[in-house]
Amino acid sequence: MAELKGWKDLPIGGLVLEPGTAKKYRTGTWRVLRPVFQPENCISCMFCWLYCPDQSIVVELVDGKPKMKGFDYYSCKGCGLCANVCPKNIDPKTKQPVAEEKRAIIMKPETDFVEE
């Protein structure tokens, strides 16, 4: 994080005087659970992209169509919304979660990745 400023050097009222500064804030440090993408199960419905509150779904256009490509872990705060709305994570008949290997997004404890 950038060096912290003293009170004399800050705009009053907690105002932020330039746009787009959220980009500089690494909300990825908040993550307790990490979404992991399993592309083989993805049907590119883009629900995850639509719902993600932090625009952390990486999308690529293939033949003019959007494809889910994975996560931007710099900003992904691990809220799990994407996994929650992903239609591939639920069995349409039983409405129960499907086996992990069949899901397109699984949530893993961040501690599994400490090596990284």
Add this chain to the structure above:
Amino acid sequence: MPLKQAITGAEAVAYAMKQINPDVVAAYPITPQTPVVEYFAKYVADGVVDTEMIPVESEHSAMSAVVGAAASGARAFTATASAGLALMHEIVFIAASLRLPIVMAVANRALSGPLNIHCDHSDAMAERDSGWIQLWAENAQEAYDFTVMAYKIAEHKDVRLPVMVNFDGFIISHGVEVVETLDDELVKDFIGKQIKMYPLLDTSNPVTYGSIDMYDYYFEHKRQQVEAMKYVPKVFKEVAEEFAKISGRKYDLIDEYMLDDAEYIMIALGSTAGTIKHTINELRKEGKKVGLLKPWIFRPFPKVEYQRLLNGRKAVVVLDRSASFGAEAPLYQSVKSALYEIAVKPQIGSYVYGLGGRDITPTHIQQAFEDAFKGDLIVDEERYLGLRE
């Protein structure tokens, strides 16, 4: 030409706001503030002002709406009292911490419970640490004058803080007095063009208001608020001086009534000061050296002025129209703490009076003065005027 009008304090405040012609007024009615908003709503309905009036569903919304309006760059006004102010509480702090030059008139009324609609100062005192500037009027004239002066203080670039104009519920808000109002043009020129800082509607310079402020920066922003308050006395004096030029009425941080040679000084906020002045006139006839120190501004608390004025006097009697349960009454607390640093400390005593609109008469005031004359003031004893034992 100044115009003499027989009007209530509520109408005087509304009249000042008509002359100021604010961009936005959002308010919710509550006794005894209601007539302020009623009079103003009539100006809006009659097309006398250009104000966007927002009738909201609660005071929480009223304060939220003026916060939004002020952040967007509008001159915004609201008025309330008692429970209404309490319901605003959360947003009252936000208005100050976002450094928005909002003006709010408060027709001071007791807080429930038991339910009571009459005057005391518990509503404003509950907001004394909210970061608002608090002006206190003695009568309808002062309520009018402070409303006219308020935006100039609030909008000053070194201040950028909201201003609360306090005037006693019913006593001032509903009492008819002769008020000398200024010409519309004069008020307009005095108020001047609004000084905008960081308006949200300036889309070519986008800013963000109200983002989350964690342990890394919140403290620094609070320190800035502390600093802004330090500029208020100077700015208040400047504005008061300018106001004196157009009105002939001189204001300062403190109203000094017969203070020069006074040995016994009473301190009180609001309308009771009028009764005290009357009592002082009577006591002076008997040769008693008595005087009144009436704070026109309570927040910030101009400690140095109190020290200058109270050093070496015989006794100081502080009257509070609100209690601080389990501690000393708010005005008394502040005065007593100011006296800690002075060379020759007077005797000092605390008197709570007038809660829930209980009448205060010259006899009560005389009674407190008599205690002081006898040397019978006890620094750690809170006494009560007009209370049945």
